[in-house]
Amino acid sequence: MTQTPEASPVPPPVSGPVPALRTWGLFKRFGAKVAVQQFELAIPAGSFYGIVGPNGAGKTTTLSMATGLLRPDAGTAFVNGVDVWAEPEKVKPMLGILPDGLRLFDRLTGAELITYAGLLRGMDPVVVRQRTDQLLDVLGLADDGTKLVADYSAGMTKKIGLATALVHAPSVLVLDEPFEAVDPVSAGHIRAILADYVAGGGTVILSSHVMELVERLCSHVAVMNDGALVAAGTIAEVGGGDLQARFAQLVGAQERTEGLAWLRPSRG
Numbered sequence: 001m002t003q004t005p006e007a008s009p010v011p012p013p014v015s016g017p018v019p020a021l022r023t024w025g026l027f028k029r030f031g032a033k034v035a036v037q038q039f040e041l042a043i044p045a046g047s048f049y050g051i052v053g054p055n056g057a058g059k060t061t062t063l064s065m066a067t068g069l070l071r072p073d074a075g076t077a078f079v080n081g082v083d084v085w086a087e088p089e090k091v092k093p094m095l096g097i098l099p100d101g102l103r104l105f106d107r108l109t110g111a112e113l114i115t116y117a118g119l120l121r122g123m124d125p126v127v128v129r130q131r132t133d134q135l136l137d138v139l140g141l142a143d144d145g146t147k148l149v150a151d152y153s154a155g156m157t158k159k160i161g162l163a164t165a166l167v168h169a170p171s172v173l174v175l176d177e178p179f180e181a182v183d184p185v186s187a188g189h190i191r192a193i194l195a196d197y198v199a200g201g202g203t204v205i206l207s208s209h210v211m212e213l214v215e216r217l218c219s220h221v222a223v224m225n226d227g228a229l230v231a232a233g234t235i236a237e238v239g240g241g242d243l244q245a246r247f248a249q250l251v252g253a254q255e256r257t258e259g260l261a262w263l264r265p266s267r268g
């Protein structure tokens with residue numbers, strides 16, 4: 001069984017510019033299951049970074065530890081050089097997070113939820129009001145702003161979660177499966193918003209299962225398998241022209257030719 005590693009008290013310095021996000025020795029165990037082991041990655045500022053991996057690879061656990069949502073057993077993360085776990089109050093204003101599966105305050109309306117997120121960040125109420133209207137509009141929720149989040153569909157919930165991550169214009173966005181359940185038109189709008197944000201100097205880190213999307217949208221990609229980082233770099237470095245094929249190779253996916261022989265429409 002993998003032992004929890006002894007954390008060295010001081011992570012080694014990085015050469016060059018300060019990464020937007022750096023993880024160092026991240027480790028998490030749930031009972032006997034090691035969900036994430038020795039995860040170390042430096043994400044350059046201004047990059048559009050995709051994190052991919054099969055179901056259960058450890059993406060959500062890693063992103064949760066890297067953003068202050070889940071305490072690591074060992075290791076830590078730095079946002080713009082500031083330790084997420086040692087100085088959370090300094091890190092939170094720099095971060096916009098769309099967690100996967102974390103419950104929102106769904107007895108608020110969509111507009112109230114964005115407003116709440118903005119005011120919680122100490123923003124000017126007039127600015128919050130303007131941005132709330134703009135975000136609802138651009139995310140196709142203008143007619144649903146007065147509806148309770150509890151009554152939103154899965155895709156609408158994803159979009160309102162994204163709006164709460166964007167409202168304070170953070171320098172680093174960490175989005176767990178931002179396109180899941182989102183319709184193609186809204187997904188197009190979200191892609192445009194994120195591309196524009198990166199063009200303006202922001203950093204986006206997103207997890208996804210959709211390889212074509214990562215290949216088209218991202219500048220860099222990290223591949224996780226079974227709790228470990230197995231490859232990281234630019235899309236060209238990792239994918240070599242076919243990210244899907246390289247991914248299958250890295251995670252050891254085998255083609256399955258046999259089907260479920262019993263799965264036939266029953267007659268009668």
Ligand SMILES: Nc1ncnc2c1ncn2[C@@H]1O[C@H](COP(=O)(O)OP(=O)(O)OP(=O)(O)O)[C@@H](O)[C@H]1O
Pocket residue numbers: 030033034035053054055056057058059060061062
């Ligand atoms: N709270 C928890 N309690 C117990 N096991 C957990 C918990 N959270 C995650 N795990 C386990 O840790 C491993 C990594 O899970 P994680 O959700 O990080 O994977 P993932 O790559 O995000 O998967 P997916 O692509 O399916 O969302 C899995 O084996 C999962 O069962």
